[in-house]
Amino acid sequence: LKRLTRGSEIPGDLTLEVDAVVVGTGAGGSIALRELARAGLDAVALEMGPYSTSADFDQREDRMIPRLFQEAGGRATADMAIRVLQGRGVGGSTVHNTNLCKRIPDPILSLWAGKYGVVGAGPEDLAPAFAAIEQDLTVTEIDAGARNANNDVLRRGCEALGWRGAPLRHNRVGCQRSGFCELGCAYDAKQNALKVVLPQATEAGARVFSDVRVMRIEHDGARVLGVHGVAVDVQGVPVASVDVRARVVVLASSAVGSAALAHASSIPDPYGQLGRNLRMHPGAVVAGRFDARIEGWRGIPQSYECTEHLSHDEGSDRRVWIVPAFAHPIGAASMLPGFGADHMAAMRTYPNIAVLTAMVHDETRGRVTAGDDGRPVLAYEMSEQDRVQLAKGLVASARLLLAAGAKQVTIPAVPPLRVTSARELDAIDLAVLRPHSVPLTAVHPMGTMRMGEDPKASVVRSTGEHHQLRGLFVVDGSLFPTSIGVPPQLGIYAMSLHLAPRVVERARAG
Amino acid sequence: MSTWQWAVVEHAARRITAADRPEGGPGSVVPTSDEVDVAGFVDGWVARMPERVRRDLGRFLAYLEHVAPVGAGHLTRFTRLPADAQDRVLASLEASSQPLLRAGFEGLKSLAFIGYYRDARTWSIVGYDGPLVGRPEGGWR
Numbered sequence: 243l244k245r246l247t248r249g250s251e252i253p254g255d256l257t258l259e260v261d262a263v264v265v266g267t268g269a270g271g272s273i274a275l276r277e278l279a280r281a282g283l284d285a286v287a288l289e290m291g292p293y294s295t296s297a298d299f300d301q302r303e304d305r306m307i308p309r310l311f312q313e314a315g316g317r318a319t320a321d322m323a324i325r326v327l328q329g330r331g332v333g334g335s336t337v338h339n340t341n342l343c344k345r346i347p348d349p350i351l352s353l354w355a356g357k358y359g360v361v362g363a364g365p366e367d368l369a370p371a372f373a374a375i376e377q378d379l380t381v382t383e384i385d386a387g388a389r390n391a392n393n394d395v396l397r398r399g400c401e402a403l404g405w406r407g408a409p410l411r412h413n414r415v416g417c418q419r420s421g422f423c424e425l426g427c428a429y430d431a432k433q434n435a436l437k438v439v440l441p442q443a444t445e446a447g448a449r450v451f452s453d454v455r456v457m458r459i460e461h462d463g464a465r466v467l468g469v470h471g472v473a474v475d476v477q478g479v480p481v482a483s484v485d486v487r488a489r490v491v492v493l494a495s496s497a498v499g500s501a502a503l504a505h506a507s508s509i510p511d512p513y514g515q516l517g518r519n520l521r522m523h524p525g526a527v528v529a530g531r532f533d534a535r536i537e538g539w540r541g542i543p544q545s546y547e548c549t550e551h552l553s554h555d556e557g558s559d560r561r562v563w564i565v566p567a568f569a570h571p572i573g574a575a576s577m578l579p580g581f582g583a584d585h586m587a588a589m590r591t592y593p594n595i596a597v598l599t600a601m602v603h604d605e606t607r608g609r610v611t612a613g614d615d616g617r618p619v620l621a622y623e624m625s626e627q628d629r630v631q632l633a634k635g636l637v638a639s640a641r642l643l644l645a646a647g648a649k650q651v652t653i654p655a656v657p658p659l660r661v662t663s664a665r666e667l668d669a670i671d672l673a674v675l676r677p678h679s680v681p682l683t684a685v686h687p688m689g690t691m692r693m694g695e696d697p698k699a700s701v702v703r704s705t706g707e708h709h710q711l712r713g714l715f716v717v718d719g720s721l722f723p724t725s726i727g728v729p730p731q732l733g734i735y736a737m738s739l740h741l742a743p744r745v746v747e748r749a750r751a752g
Numbered sequence: 753m754s755t756w757q758w759a760v761v762e763h764a765a766r767r768i769t770a771a772d773r774p775e776g777g778p779g780s781v782v783p784t785s786d787e788v789d790v791a792g793f794v795d796g797w798v799a800r801m802p803e804r805v806r807r808d809l810g811r812f813l814a815y816l817e818h819v820a821p822v823g824a825g826h827l828t829r830f831t832r833l834p835a836d837a838q839d840r841v842l843a844s845l846e847a848s849s850q851p852l853l854r855a856g857f858e859g860l861k862s863l864a865f866i867g868y869y870r871d872a873r874t875w876s877i878v879g880y881d882g883p884l885v886g887r888p889e890g891g892w893r
Binding site for chain 2: 590593
């Protein structure tokens, strides 16, 4: 990456004066940075994590998880019920995700316009941005020939039950089907922020600083003045302070990071909206043991979906998205219930296991604040309605695995539930399937600085600019007023591109 | 980690990664958690964690060492219990009615398995052939 400076390369305390500073370099931040630079503005991006290239991605869980994930993969909600996997490093979560590209569903965009007062971001407004991003990232459907055995289990289950299922679209070119997508692509096949968008941004003149943690947004209560951060070396030891004065500050550190930074910076929040309305798209897994070898760690991890139980209508009782979710041995060992001899015996069946995950298009409203050290604190207590959806999703996943030929299905609850037939499945008490009983994971936080025209019910305007603080923009998943029920990366890229003219306009005008 | 925390992790990891077949032990097909230095790995991992995570882990390890055995009917600290009693203590945490204790157990279990299954010697146990990057001729061993 041209015009990249690592934290360890900053010779001493650094002060910059630019037109715009972008905090975070994932889907939203990379696009904002590129569009600012292409408009001829002096723009820099600050990224808290390290810069990696394909040569760094060694396909080892123990080394890549701490490198690519926040808090070494250990981030969780305050009550420890939900593990929250989020990216860190240049390229953000686009580096470790599995390349799923789904547009924000039209009913969701219409809901935002109708109920949440979002202006100018309806299906027709966003269509050009989606089309442009899909072209930038070379988004294509994964054909049947590239579908691995774990994904084919889901297809077979859907067909056997007559449930709605379909291939997924991805941003990958030259994929070697190694199956290590979640640990970074060693083959540079991911057409993501790191590979595509940030190089375009720096080619246009933008600068990127890695290993710089922004501690505070500087402002005078009415407009932003810049940011203050700290650069660290490869060991995480602070080496320099970094102060950037700018007319525009663009937050793109995720619905968790951006809201926590805004809290830590005491930005105006007269109606107490900041950090509220956290949605997580939480999910849990179900494993099926087959006679045949699945070897789910090989091939493209997620290329098929089941949408039989997913409706994007508000208040629907069908709010579960089911996709394959295979893991490498460390992830699988953590997911399987129990420990000791029984656990190792179960791990010996690893090559014969297929895994699905049920993710809830949630309506629970959590909250992100900042702790004393400025790091995010996530409060999220799943509502009873969402818990019911989770339970239904786990049972539906188990039904799919059995329909595809699984000899035994395990729902890793405490105690674990093991069934060998649909009849046994019908007898399960769904009330036992709840947070803390079932290990939950969330990878799609959204909604903590949501957009809308009413300052009493939103944090930023429909333009992405903060209601009270001129020059502060948000371009990540924080913007979304609700869960979108699908992976958000494409939606974040597109929303950032859609809002970019407003960011550019403000950076020019001051 | 402190010396006592190291000891608690070492003892817990031995039980969490215990082999399902009698051949487990030095020089056998199934390496022990001591052979792959799970405690040492956890020590390095935890050192990179934020202060509040280290503090929470320390509290959980103290609970495991001093309080959880009492709850499972033992008046001896965890690290001085025989293996079968340690298993019962760990099982009581896994099935605890207290969500934070269950979460603490799951966290410790995850750390133990990261430390264990990171080692190429464990991969043949589960039929995994390991990363393609850097794979030695003849495969990982």
